[in-house]
Amino acid sequence: MKKPDDAFFSRVLMMGNEAAAEAAIRAGCQCYFGYPITPQNELTAYMAKHMPERGRVFIQAESELAAISMVFGASVAGVRSMTSSSSPGISLKQEGISYLAGAQLPAVIINVQRGGPGLGSIDPSQGDYFQATKGGGHGDYHIIVLAPASVQEMHDMTLQAFRLADHYRIPVMILADGRVGQMMEPIRLHEDPPSPAPPKPWALTGAKGRPPQCIRSLFVEEGALEKHNHELQACYRQITAAETKAEETETGDCEWLIAAWGTCARISKGVVRKARAQGIKAGLVRPITLWPFPYERLARLAHQVKALLVVEMNCGQMLEDVRLAVNGVAPVHFSGYPGGRVPTETDVLNALTALALAANRKHSKTI
Amino acid sequence: MKIPKNSYQRPASLTDAAMHYCAGCGHSTVHKLLAEVLDELEIRERTIGVAPVGCAVFAYFYLKCDISEAAHGRTPAVATGIKRALPDRIVFSYQGDGDLAAIGMTETIHTANRGEPITVIFINNTVYGMTGGQMAPTTLVGQQTATSPAGRHPATMGCPIRMCELLNTLDQPYYIERVALDSHAGVVATKKALLTAFQSQVAGKGYSFVEVLSPCPIYFRCSPQKALQFVGREMAAQFPVRIFRKEGVPVHA
Ligand SMILES: Cc1ncc(C[n+]2csc(CCOP(=O)(O)OP(=O)(O)O)c2C)c(N)n1
Numbered sequence: 001m002k003k004p005d006d007a008f009f010s011r012v013l014m015m016g017n018e019a020a021a022e023a024a025i026r027a028g029c030q031c032y033f034g035y036p037i038t039p040q041n042e043l044t045a046y047m048a049k050h051m052p053e054r055g056r057v058f059i060q061a062e063s064e065l066a067a068i069s070m071v072f073g074a075s076v077a078g079v080r081s082m083t084s085s086s087s088p089g090i091s092l093k094q095e096g097i098s099y100l101a102g103a104q105l106p107a108v109i110i111n112v113q114r115g116g117p118g119l120g121s122i123d124p125s126q127g128d129y130f131q132a133t134k135g136g137g138h139g140d141y142h143i144i145v146l147a148p149a150s151v152q153e154m155h156d157m158t159l160q161a162f163r164l165a166d167h168y169r170i171p172v173m174i175l176a177d178g179r180v181g182q183m184m185e186p187i188r189l190h191e192d193p194p195s196p197a198p199p200k201p202w203a204l205t206g207a208k209g210r211p212p213q214c215i216r217s218l219f220v221e222e223g224a225l226e227k228h229n230h231e232l233q234a235c236y237r238q239i240t241a242a243e244t245k246a247e248e249t250e251t252g253d254c255e256w257l258i259a260a261w262g263t264c265a266r267i268s269k270g271v272v273r274k275a276r277a278q279g280i281k282a283g284l285v286r287p288i289t290l291w292p293f294p295y296e297r298l299a300r301l302a303h304q305v306k307a308l309l310v311v312e313m314n315c316g317q318m319l320e321d322v323r324l325a326v327n328g329v330a331p332v333h334f335s336g337y338p339g340g341r342v343p344t345e346t347d348v349l350n351a352l353t354a355l356a357l358a359a360n361r362k363h364s365k366t367i
Numbered sequence: 368m369k370i371p372k373n374s375y376q377r378p379a380s381l382t383d384a385a386m387h388y389c390a391g392c393g394h395s396t397v398h399k400l401l402a403e404v405l406d407e408l409e410i411r412e413r414t415i416g417v418a419p420v421g422c423a424v425f426a427y428f429y430l431k432c433d434i435s436e437a438a439h440g441r442t443p444a445v446a447t448g449i450k451r452a453l454p455d456r457i458v459f460s461y462q463g464d465g466d467l468a469a470i471g472m473t474e475t476i477h478t479a480n481r482g483e484p485i486t487v488i489f490i491n492n493t494v495y496g497m498t499g500g501q502m503a504p505t506t507l508v509g510q511q512t513a514t515s516p517a518g519r520h521p522a523t524m525g526c527p528i529r530m531c532e533l534l535n536t537l538d539q540p541y542y543i544e545r546v547a548l549d550s551h552a553g554v555v556a557t558k559k560a561l562l563t564a565f566q567s568q569v570a571g572k573g574y575s576f577v578e579v580l581s582p583c584p585i586y587f588r589c590s591p592q593k594a595l596q597f598v599g600r601e602m603a604a605q606f607p608v609r610i611f612r613k614e615g616v617p618v619h620a
């Protein structure tokens with residue numbers, strides 16, 4: 001009998017929120033600052049238990065405004081730090097995220113999205129795409145946004161987020177949703193030593209043996225802010241060139257292309273299989289980095305397909321980026337679920353087959 | 368030129384930059400005192416300050432220690448993050464009354480309540496200096512500002528908040544004192560209070576808070592001399608100048 005391999009035994013059953021927390025610990029996160037909110041509470045609770053055990057910092061802050069500013073402080077001091085929350089709390093963190101971006105400070109922020117606007121619901125949602133990818137706070141900036149679709153990816157992407165944040169000196173957001181955060185799956189925890197934090201000569205550690213330094217986002221000297229913003233943009237171009245990532249499923253010969261991210265992408269994978277079984281040549285493109293967005297890949301795919309179907313748990317947010325990428329080359333349709341309901345494969349399959357049928361009918365009429 | 372001993376000198380922790388503060392402004396005096404304290408305790412090289420959003424945002428042009436900005440009012444939260452990350456460094460926040468007692472009130476109270484071992488320097492000048500002399504949480508009743516042109520009216524604008532008294536209701540703070548920059552004696556007392564606050568931090572004790580009643584002649588709309596009188600008379604009448612907490616124990620008036 002074949003023995004199960006080591007990989008099998010090193011798998012553990014974990015919830016998405018906890019898998020992200022454990023990844024942060026393994027990435028060498030020294031300070032975590034949070035504030036309770038559903039559906040990410042397990043993450044904060046995990047850190048409350050495991051950070052002090054390792055002699056690291058955990059603070060339940062007085063608000064998300066304070067929590068993100070504590071992250072700012074820890075990052076100023078040169079250590080890896082993180083905060084997590086869900087949609088309403090992330091709105092409050094936008095102030096600090098803008099300051100982090102302006103001051104070019106690394107930080108990891110996890111958003112386990114819930115329904116909105118306002119208090120919305122505690123059910124899964126993808127309603128914060130605009131907020132995460134288009135700036136969110138004030139000013140001309142971007143942050144890197146990663147979209148996990150499984151518990152394993154909650155773990156992997158959180159580890160990766162610390163590396164990216166330090167490398168580019170930029171805030172990185174994990175844009176998860178209540179489904180990915182709360183579900184349990186067997187995953188492999190990373191055993192390898194994490195990518196160590198690079199030297200941070202810019203950090204404030206006391207002016208010993210060097211001139212005093214400051215961390216700032218205020219530039220009032222003539223031309224200084226313009227120069228600073230050009231520098232930020234140059235960094236964003238570098239990130240776009242090196243880090244843009246998308247996953248493709250059956251796109252080789254596909255005629256009907258689904259574009260979806262996170263939980264909706266995972267559901268859509270099953271839809272592609274079922275549609276192909278019915279003779280519909282479906283494919284899936286799933287942006288993994290929501291910023292930078294894979295515009296070029298989508299633009300190329302648009303030339304080979306009959307139509308695109310964007311699937312999101314919102315009223316059409318990534319939809320706008322897909323339309324920008326496709327630029328009128330192919331029709332872009334939308335199947336949205338904004339009420340906290342996670343669509344089933346059948347929901348999406350019905351939307352896709354309706355498209356294909358309508359197109360065929362139109363086609364036979366012209367003949 | 369040989370400088371005679373005991374003469375008036377620029378502290379080593381102060382840069383040569385000409386300060387942007389208005390003539391008679393309390394910020395410049397406190398910067399100098401702060402620099403003297405960093406010199407005397409020999410902590411400049413392990414001190415990290417957090418500047419407010421307010422007239423003192425450019426503190427990093429004047430003080431020769433590492434300094435970070437913070438979002439308006441989040442100053443003590445940023446200081447908390449730095450101190451928790453580097454517990455052996457000396458960390459201070461420097462804040463005006465808008466930064467500390469209005470937009471940053473929550474952070475102020477909770478930082479004190481956790482007893483974060485940092486030093487908070489609170490410049491109370493009863494107005495928002497940077498934005499043009501608007502009403503602050505500490506504006507006196509009847510005081511005219513850009514946003515209380517007929518004078519602060521308690522019925523619609525509330526009354527001045529006494530921060531030392533408020534923080535003194537908490538269990539964790541280690542040292543709380545209010546001083547006034549109204550005279551030579553007041554300047555000496557301010558220096559002593561700052562020294563005590565930083566000494567407590569160096570000794571690894573808890574949270575220290577120094578409130579400085581400070582002149583803003585521009586928005587008191589008077590001469591620097593009159594501004595000092597306003598600090599010593601009107602302000603001190605509303606904000607008693609004394610020690611509130613010493614070595615973690617409340618001091619009764
Ligand atoms: C979020 C935010 N709101 C408002 C402002 C505008 N603002 C800048 S300084 C300031 C108040 C400054 O007053 P204070 O804290 O008393 O310091 P002072 O200038 O008197 O020293 C305000 C409201 C800002 N920068 N950020």
Ligand code: SF4
Binds near residue numbers: 388389390393586
């Ligand atoms: S406006 Fe007031 S607080 Fe600001 S620099 Fe001038 S005198 Fe000082």
